[in-house]
Amino acid sequence: MILDTLNNGSQYTSLHPLFAKAFDFMSQNDLVNLEDGVIQIEEGLKVIVSKANGKTAEASLTKFECHDKNIDIQVCVSGLETIYWKPREKCVTPNGDYNPEKDVRFFNDTPDMKFQLTDGQFVIFYPGDVHAPMIGEGEIKKLVFKVKI
Template identity: 70%
Template sequence: MIIDTIQNAHKYFSIHPLFAKAFAYIQQTDLANAADGKSELAEGLKAIISNAPGKTKETSLQKFECHNKNIDIQLCINGVETIGWKPREKCVSPKGEYNDEKDVLFYDDAPDMYFQLTDGQFAIFFPEDVHAPMIGEGQIKKLVIKVKK
C-alpha cells in the first residue's frame, strides 16, 4: 500500500506502465465538478467517480475487500475518508469465495490499522492489501482508478 498526496504522484509512475496515464487523468480532469459514474480511460484502466455519504466502520467492514486482477488508486476528491487496512497474508477468515467476474474477495477479519484521506490525498492498494473504504461522516467524493495488474 502507498499513501501520498497528488503532488507526489510522479514518484510512482515506474511501478506500473499505466500509472502515468492514471495520474495524468487525475491532473487533467476537473474532478470537483465531475459527475458520478464509470469510464474506460484506456485498455486496462477504468475510472469510477462517486459522491456518497460516509459509512460506519461496521458497514464498511462488511465489504473488507481485496482484488486479484486490479490495483486500486483511490483518491479523495472532497471530504474526509477513513479506510481500514490489513495485509492479505494476515487475513484468516474469507467471506465466501473469490468472485472472478467482479474481481473481489471479502474477508471477515478486522483491520490492523485505519488512516484518513482528505482532498488530494490517495492510496494505492495492491492485491495484497485488504481494505475497507468510505468510512466517515458527511459526503465523500472520491475517484477509484482500477489498474489491470
C-alpha cells in the same frame, strides 16, 4: 500500500505502465466537477467517480475486500474518508468465495490499522492489501482507478 498526495503522484508513474495515464488523467481534469460514473481511459484502466455519504466502520467492514487482478488507486477529492487495512497474508477468515466477475474477495478479519484521506490525497492498494473504505460522516467524493495487473 502507498499513501501520498496528488502533488507527489509523478513519483509513482514508474511502478506500473498505466499509472502515468491515471495520474495524467487526474492532472488534466477538474476532479471536483467530474460526474458520477465509470470512465474507460484505455484498455486495462478505468476510473469510477462517486459521491456518497460516508458509512459506519461496521457497515464498511462487511465488505473488507481485496482484488486479484487489479490495483486500486483511490483518491479522496473532497471530504474526510477513513479506511481500514490489513495485509492479506494475515487474513484467515474468508467471507464467501472469490468473485472473478467483480474481481473481489471478502474477509471477516479484524483490521490492523486505519488511516484517513482528505482532499487531494490518495492510496494505492495492491492485491495484498485488504481494505474497507468510505468510512466517515458527511459527503465524500472519490475516484477509484482500476488498473489491470
